[in-house]
Amino acid sequence: MQSLIVGNWKMFKTVREAELFARRLVAELEIPPDREVVIAPAFPALYTVAAVLGGSAIKLAAQNVHDQVQGAFTGEVSAGMLIDAGCKYVIIGHSERRTFFGETDDIIRRKLSAALASGLRPILCIGETLAEREQGATLTVIAGQIKEGLKNINLGDIGSVSIAYEPVWAIGTGKTATPEQAQEVHAFIRSTMKDAYGKELAGKLRIIYGGSVNFGNIGKLMSEKDINGALVGGASLDIESFSEIVKYKEV
Ligand code: PEP
Numbered sequence: 001m002q003s004l005i006v007g008n009w010k011m012f013k014t015v016r017e018a019e020l021f022a023r024r025l026v027a028e029l030e031i032p033p034d035r036e037v038v039i040a041p042a043f044p045a046l047y048t049v050a051a052v053l054g055g056s057a058i059k060l061a062a063q064n065v066h067d068q069v070q071g072a073f074t075g076e077v078s079a080g081m082l083i084d085a086g087c088k089y090v091i092i093g094h095s096e097r098r099t100f101f102g103e104t105d106d107i108i109r110r111k112l113s114a115a116l117a118s119g120l121r122p123i124l125c126i127g128e129t130l131a132e133r134e135q136g137a138t139l140t141v142i143a144g145q146i147k148e149g150l151k152n153i154n155l156g157d158i159g160s161v162s163i164a165y166e167p168v169w170a171i172g173t174g175k176t177a178t179p180e181q182a183q184e185v186h187a188f189i190r191s192t193m194k195d196a197y198g199k200e201l202a203g204k205l206r207i208i209y210g211g212s213v214n215f216g217n218i219g220k221l222m223s224e225k226d227i228n229g230a231l232v233g234g235a236s237l238d239i240e241s242f243s244e245i246v247k248y249k250e251v
Contacts, residue, residue, distance in 0.1 A: 001204060001206065001228060002033075002034055002035055002036045003034060003035045003036070003206070003208075003222065003228050003229040004035070004036050004038065004123075004162055004206045004208050004228060004229035004230075005035055005036070005037050005038070005208075005229055005230055005232065005245060005246055006037075006038045006039070006040060006061060006089070006091070006123060006164075006208065006229070006230070006231045006232065006236075007037075007038070007039045007040060007232050007236025007237075007242055008040045008063060008091060008094070008210075008231055008232065008233050008236060009039065009040055009041050009042060009063075009236065009237060010042075010063070010096070010233060011042055012042070012237055013041060013042065013045060013237070014044075014045070015044050015045045015048050018041045018042075018045035018048065018049050019045070019048050019049060019052055021239065022039070022041075022049045022052040022053060022058075023052055024239050025039070025058055025239065025242075026052060026053060026054075026056045026058065028239065028243065029058065029242075029243055029246060030243070030246070030247060031057050031058075031246060032246075032247065035229070035246065036057075036059065036229075037057065037058050037059070037246055038058070038059045038060070038061045038088070038089050039053075039058060039059075039060065039061065039236070040060075040061035040062060040063050040089075040091055041060075042063065043062065043063075043077055046060060046062060046082070046085040046086060046087060047085045047086060049086075050085060050086025050087070051086070053086070059088045059089060060085075060086050060087045060088060060089070061087055061088070061089035061090055061091055061123065062077070062082045062085075062087045062089075062090045062091070062120075063090075063091050063094065064077070064090070064091070064092070064094075064097060064111075065077060065078065065079050065082055065090045065092065065111050065114060065115055065120070066078050066079075066111070066114070067107070067110035067111045067113070067114040068114065069114070078114070078118075079114045079115045079117070079118035079120050080118050082118075082120060083118050083119060083120060087120060088120070088121060089120065089121045089122070089123055089162075090111075090115050090120045090121070090122055090123070091122075091123045091125060091164075091231075092108055092111045092112055092115065092122045092123065092124055092125065093105075093108040093111075093112075093124055093125045093126065093145075093149060094125045094166070095125060095127055095166060095168045095171055096171075099168075105144070105145060105148030105149050106148065108124070108148075108149050109148060109149050109150070109151055109152070109153070112124060112149060112150070112153060112161070113152075113153060116153065116154075116157040116160060116161075121160045121161070121162070122160070122161050122162070123161075123162045123163075123164050123208070123231065124149055124150070124161055124162070124163050124164065125163075125164045125166050125210070125231070126141075126142055126145040126146060126149065126163060126164070126165060126166070126189075127141075127142075127145075127165055127166040127167045127168050127170075127171075127210075127211075128141040128142065128167055128168065128169075129168045129169060130168070130169035133167065133169065138167075138185065139185070139188050142165070142185060142188060142189060142192070143188075143192055146163070146189065146192050146193070146196075147196075150196075155197060155201075158197050158201060159201055159204065159205075161205075162205070162206040162207070162208060162229075163189055163193075163205065163206075163207045163208070164207075164208045164209070164210050164231040165182065165185050165186055165189060165207060165208070165209055165210070166209075166210035166211050166231060167181075167185075167211050169211075170210075170211025170212050171210065171211050171212070171233065172212070172233060172234060173211075173212060174212050175211075175212060176211055176212045176213065176214075176217050176221075177209070177211055179220045179221050179223070179224050179227075180224075182209045182221060182224060182227060183224035183225065183226055183227060186207045186209065186224065186226035186227050187225070187226045189207050189226075190202050190203075190205065190207060190226050193205055205228075206228040206229055207226055207227065207228050208227070208228055208229035208230055208231050209221055209227050209229075209230055209231070210230060210231030210232065210233070212234070213230045213231070213232045213235060213245065214232075214235045214241060214245070215235070215241055215244030215245050215248070218230060218245050218248040219248050219249050219250055219251040220251050222248055222250050223250035223251055230245065232245055
């Protein structure tokens with residue numbers, strides 16, 4: 001399985017900045033064959049960045065999607081529009097969307113369904129808050145987010161989904177889960193998916209880790225059996241640090 005390294009640019013970079021950054025990535029990024037690299041610029045830059053990525057190995061993701069095909073939903077963007085703009089992936093259910101924009105598991109499930117219906121590959125983000133971890137509720141929260149987020153999704157579509165485990169307390173805080181903490185949850189996610197959808201699908205599922213990933217900690221995280229990539233926020237905004245992350249060596 002190719003590991004999946006996703007750069008989430010959040011609400012950073014203008015169209016021009018994103019274009020120049022993408023040009024540098026295409027020219028300079030060395031991508032080992034066992035990994036797939038995806039970048040997720042803000043909506044306005046998607047089309048321009050897609051043109052720059054062109055036939056390169058770097059793929060494009062959106063950071064959000066609406067669940068309807070079209071209509072009177074001011075400020076929203078549909079899955080079909082994202083495909084049209086050149087996206088292959090979409091990040092769904094990021095904790096910032098859950099926290100700041102009130103996204104519930106039900107909304108997330110509808111977005112997932114819309115993305116899959118259009119042929120976009122969803123990256124479903126799940127993760128516990130610090131309070132939930134301290135109460136010993138991490139695995140219950142994770143199980144609930146998987147169950148609710150994937151409810152009623154066709155078995156045939158589940159194979160297109162990747163899951164990002166992002167402990168909320170580790171996002172943008174500089175606090176990374178230890179490789180052991182992350183591995184415990186990743187193994188739990190895989191076994192939950194195995195119980196729900198079978199061994200073959202669970203074996204192929206890419207479960208990526210996110211939360212203050214940088215070039216200093218990625219090697220250890222990636223050496224864990226059930227960690228199949230990384231969702232990188234802050235450290236993906238700088239070309240040198242993102243390049244080092246992409247070239248990680250397991251330690
Ligand atoms: C993220 O945006 O998903 C993320 C994990 O951010 P950071 O790497 O900055 O913690």
